[in-house]
Amino acid sequence: xVISPTMWFRTKAAVLGDxxxxxxxxxxxxxxxxxxxxxxxxxxxxxxxxxxxxxNAVYTTLDRLESKGLLKSWVGDPTPQRGGRRRKxxxxxxxxxxxxxxxxxxxxxxxxxxxxxxxxx
Amino acid sequence: MKINxxxxxxxxxxxxxxxxxxxxxxxxxxxxxxxxxGDSRLAARAWFWWQTMRCLVAPPAVRPHTRQLERLRGxxxxxxxxxxxxxxxxxxxxxxxFAVAVIGVMALSIGANTAIFSIVNAVxxxxxxxxxxxxxxxxxxxxxxxxxxxxxxxxxxxxxxDARSFEGMAMYRFSQFALSGTGTARxxxxxxxxxGFFEIVRARPTLGRTFHPEEDTPGGxxxxxxxxxxxxxxxxxxxxxxGRTLKLNDEAYTIVGVMPASTSVASxxxxxxxxxxxxxLTDEQRAARGNHNQQGVARLKAGVELSQAQSEMDAISTQLxxxxxxxxxxxxxxxxxxxxxxxGDSRTxxxxxxxxxxxxxxxxxxxxxxxxxxxxxxxxxxIAIRSALGAGRGRVFQQLLTEALLLAAAGGxxxxxLAHGTLTSASTLLASQVPRAEEISIDARVLLxxxxxxxxTGMLAGTLPAVRAGRSDLNDAxxxxxxxxxxxxxxxxxxxxxxxxxxxxxxxxxxxxxxxxLLALRHSDTGFDPNNVLTLEVxxxxxxxxxxxxxxxxxxxxxxxxxxxxxxxxxxxxxxLPLIDGSSQTLGLEGYPLKRDQVAVQVRQVTPGxxxxxxxxxxxxxxxxxxxxxxxxxxxxxxxxxxxxxxxIGRRATLPFSKTVLRQxxxxxGDVKQRNLIxxxxxxxxxxTRERYGRATFVIRTSLxxxxxxxxxxxxxxxIDPEQPVGDIxxxxxxxxxxxxxxxxxxxxxxxxxxxxxxxxxxxxxxARGQPTFFVW
Numbered sequence: 001x002v003i004s005p006t007m008w009f010r011t012k013a014a015v016l017g018d019x020x021x022x023x024x025x026x027x028x029x030x031x032x033x034x035x036x037x038x039x040x041x042x043x044x045x046x047x048x049x050x051x052x053x054x055x056n057a058v059y060t061t062l063d064r065l066e067s068k069g070l071l072k073s074w075v076g077d078p079t080p081q082r083g084g085r086r087r088k089x090x091x092x093x094x095x096x097x098x099x100x101x102x103x104x105x106x107x108x109x110x111x112x113x114x115x116x117x118x119x120x121x
Numbered sequence: 122m123k124i125n126x127x128x129x130x131x132x133x134x135x136x137x138x139x140x141x142x143x144x145x146x147x148x149x150x151x152x153x154x155x156x157x158x159g160d161s162r163l164a165a166r167a168w169f170w171w172q173t174m175r176c177l178v179a180p181p182a183v184r185p186h187t188r189q190l191e192r193l194r195g196x197x198x199x200x201x202x203x204x205x206x207x208x209x210x211x212x213x214x215x216x217x218x219f220a221v222a223v224i225g226v227m228a229l230s231i232g233a234n235t236a237i238f239s240i241v242n243a244v245x246x247x248x249x250x251x252x253x254x255x256x257x258x259x260x261x262x263x264x265x266x267x268x269x270x271x272x273x274x275x276x277x278x279x280x281x282x283d284a285r286s287f288e289g290m291a292m293y294r295f296s297q298f299a300l301s302g303t304g305t306a307r308x309x310x311x312x313x314x315x316x317g318f319f320e321i322v323r324a325r326p327t328l329g330r331t332f333h334p335e336e337d338t339p340g341g342x343x344x345x346x347x348x349x350x351x352x353x354x355x356x357x358x359x360x361x362x363x364g365r366t367l368k369l370n371d372e373a374y375t376i377v378g379v380m381p382a383s384t385s386v387a388s389x390x391x392x393x394x395x396x397x398x399x400x401x402l403t404d405e406q407r408a409a410r411g412n413h414n415q416q417g418v419a420r421l422k423a424g425v426e427l428s429q430a431q432s433e434m435d436a437i438s439t440q441l442x443x444x445x446x447x448x449x450x451x452x453x454x455x456x457x458x459x460x461x462x463x464x465g466d467s468r469t470x471x472x473x474x475x476x477x478x479x480x481x482x483x484x485x486x487x488x489x490x491x492x493x494x495x496x497x498x499x500x501x502x503x504i505a506i507r508s509a510l511g512a513g514r515g516r517v518f519q520q521l522l523t524e525a526l527l528l529a530a531a532g533g534x535x536x537x538x539l540a541h542g543t544l545t546s547a548s549t550l551l552a553s554q555v556p557r558a559e560e561i562s563i564d565a566r567v568l569l570x571x572x573x574x575x576x577x578t579g580m581l582a583g584t585l586p587a588v589r590a591g592r593s594d595l596n597d598a599x600x601x602x603x604x605x606x607x608x609x610x611x612x613x614x615x616x617x618x619x620x621x622x623x624x625x626x627x628x629x630x631x632x633x634x635x636x637x638x639l640l641a642l643r644h645s646d647t648g649f650d651p652n653n654v655l656t657l658e659v660x661x662x663x664x665x666x667x668x669x670x671x672x673x674x675x676x677x678x679x680x681x682x683x684x685x686x687x688x689x690x691x692x693x694x695x696x697x698l699p700l701i702d703g704s705s706q707t708l709g710l711e712g713y714p715l716k717r718d719q720v721a722v723q724v725r726q727v728t729p730g731x732x733x734x735x736x737x738x739x740x741x742x743x744x745x746x747x748x749x750x751x752x753x754x755x756x757x758x759x760x761x762x763x764x765x766x767x768x769x770i771g772r773r774a775t776l777p778f779s780k781t782v783l784r785q786x787x788x789x790x791g792d793v794k795q796r797n798l799i800x801x802x803x804x805x806x807x808x809x810t811r812e813r814y815g816r817a818t819f820v821i822r823t824s825l826x827x828x829x830x831x832x833x834x835x836x837x838x839x840x841i842d843p844e845q846p847v848g849d850i851x852x853x854x855x856x857x858x859x860x861x862x863x864x865x866x867x868x869x870x871x872x873x874x875x876x877x878x879x880x881x882x883x884x885x886x887x888x889a890r891g892q893p894t895f896f897v898w
């Protein structure tokens with residue numbers, strides 16, 4: 001039996017809902033290009049998961065994830081194609097990455113060995 | 122072509138969305154609309170309206186700003202803290218006797234800790250009030266026996282020439298000057314300093330200048346530098362003092378400088394002098410290698426370690442031992458940091474005392490913890506009701522800890538006042554017991570220490586009761602109601618009492634050992650009887666008494682007058698009193714081959730009457746008498762050391778400073794502790810000569826209280842010479858007590874701590890039972 005110091009502590013990573021996972025993954029995909037803002041995230045989710053979510057749902061979730069300490073945000077400069085309005089950009093905090101990792105591990109562990117059944121059309 | 126997004130939809134969104142989201146949501150929709158319009162304008166419009174509808178139904182929520190949240194949370198914490206403090210004050214006011222007892226215990230222990238820390242802070246932690254004190258060192262020679270000893274000028278000047286680790290080295294010594302011409306003649310302390318002394322110490326005069334090199338010669342001008350204190354008290358702080366003259370030892374000295382008050386360091390005698398004059402040694406004195414009677418100070422070069430300088434001095438000493446084997450063989454050099462030299466043995470004593478009062482603090486914590494625990498148990502019902510109304514365990518813990526911290530804060534504040542009062546009232550006592558006593562004060566570091574100790578006491582005393590009280594079962598507590606605490610928590614209380622008793626025992630044992638040592642020292646056989654003996658020191662002015670005959674006749678006349686005083690049983694003089702240390706020399710025995718490594722003995726100049734005044738027994742032979750000339754008395758150990766089994770009486774010997782004069786041994790006397798109380802008695806040789814020194818201490822045995830004789834004795838001396846200063850008037854018991862200083866101080870403090878600890882351990886169970894208790898401090 002392996003005794004690891006971490007076994008004494010329960011994980012502190014936040015548990016994510018389904019939509020929260022999609023939003024965080026969207027941010028993760030876009031943040032490297034400094035393009036993780038509401039419309040881009042919505043489009044990314046739409047393009048990859050085929051879910052046409054509303055912009056208000058995206059912002060509500062982003063805001064909730066930020067209040068949980070999983071995301072940070074900042075406001076960009078106004079641009080002409082937005083009618084002189086500003087963008088609100090998001091990026092993952094370490095806690096957000098940890099939460100995503102935990103969700104990913106849980107999902108892959110549960111799906112392990114079920115690929116054949118899950119991937120059937 | 123730019124296609125406009127639906128204006129009405131945007132207007133609706135602007136109405137519905139809060140300011141903080143409007144820009145981002147509408148901007149995003151406009152941006153995506155523009156992209157979608159490229160494919161189909163209609164589809165883009167439809168999409169825009171669909172998104173708008175969804176936003177109108179459920180717009181993004183407005184979350185309170187994080188900072189607002191923090192402020193709200195802070196307010197709540199502060200509110201609960203204020204509520205806790207208010208509640209604690211109400212609880213304390215309901216049972217003032219309990220609060221007074223707890224605050225009293227804490228005040229005494231925190232006060233004792235703060236007072237001792239103030240001393241430790243001033244003596245050990247605060248740097249000396251001199252510039253860059255970490256580079257300032259004292260120089261000593263190392264005797265063949267390994268002791269640090271005073272310097273001889275010959276060796277010092279060789280060190281000064283060869284050593285490269287130092288910025289500068291200077292020699293100094295102390296003398297006593299008779300100040301006349303400003304009222305009653307009195308003795309003042311003077312420092313005779315070599316060239317560069319003030320530059321090494323970094324003492325810059327506020328008025329005038331330091332000494333010029335040409336003034337440090339025997340034929341040089343008589344010049345003097347004043348201390349700030351002397352300048353203000355004797356000369357009223359006159360600004361035109363430079364160039365004026367001062368009559369010292371009947372010579373007119375020209376004032377060339379005044380040192381600032383900041384350079385007056387009471388703990389270092391060289392900077393605590395009234396005045397300074399140039400050392401001005403003659404060529405013969407400068408070359409003397411065997412006469413160790415000078416002090417040395419030096420400043421290390423920047424970046425040079427003490428060990429490096431010591432290694433260099435060791436190498437120089439080895440070289441000098443080869444060059445001057447007769448005088449330097451076996452001798453070395455010792456460098457000690459100035460602060461270490463001043464602090465001396467006090468470090469161990471102070472650290473020990475701090476440890477002792479730390480134990481007292483722990484005992485107080487256990488004591489108060491026990492009281493708080495008992496009290497928390499008696500409030501179980503109240504705590505249970507609070508818990509039933511929704512107070513969590515953490516909330517109850519916070520409440521009880523707040524009460525303990527509040528009591529500790531009150532105890533700390535009172536303790537600080539106690540410490541201040543104790544230090545102020547004991548300042549005179551401290552000045553005679555601890556180095557740097559004049560620097561003891563309550564500064565920021567002490568305040569921080571008191572605050573830390575108070576918080577620590579509150580936490581230590583309050584945590585256990587708070588944890589245990591929060592853990593009690595709600596149902597039991599409510600059912601038990603007002604039936605008292607019964608057997609609950611007995612184990613914890615017993616554990617606390619055991620801790621207290623154990624710690625008290627440790628303190629008591631330590632104090633017991635110290636008391637025993639002190640009593641043993643006080644009653645140890647010093648070789649003389651210190652009771653009913655008065656001593657007073659007289660240093661004759663060289664210019665008024667230039668010849669040995671004049672000096673002899675002065676002392677003979679003074680002794681005659683003193684012996685005639687009522688109540689005087691015997692009187693004599695000695696150069697250095699026992700327990701004070703003094704000259705140490707080797708004898709040259711007539712008819713014996715000169716040994717190479719001869720052991721030095723204590724050598725004292727005495728007059729007839731000294732042995733009787735001190736009740737030192739004559740074991741064989743006889744005491745010296747007035748008609749004698751150049752005779753010796755040897756102590757029993759000295760007789761054995763030099764003559765072995767042979768009978769020394771009738772044999773002759775020489776002393777190093779007058780090797781041509783053969784002195785005959787006329788008696789063997791008892792051994793006396795010459796150096797200090799702790800070491801064994803030292804072999805001593807007493808000589809009686811017509812070549813009197815100008816300095817002597819009168820030793821007077823009286824049948825009266827010795828202090829009552831002080832005034833008539835001084836009057837008897839002044840009757841011969843009204844301008845002759847008389848100083849250092851002490852009873853022999855005071856001299857003995859001064860020798861006990863470090864031991865007596867630590868014992869007194871330990872005893873006080875023990876009394877405190879024992880009183881608390883004894884009284885604690887009674888207080889816990891609610892019986893009246895009186896603390897005796």
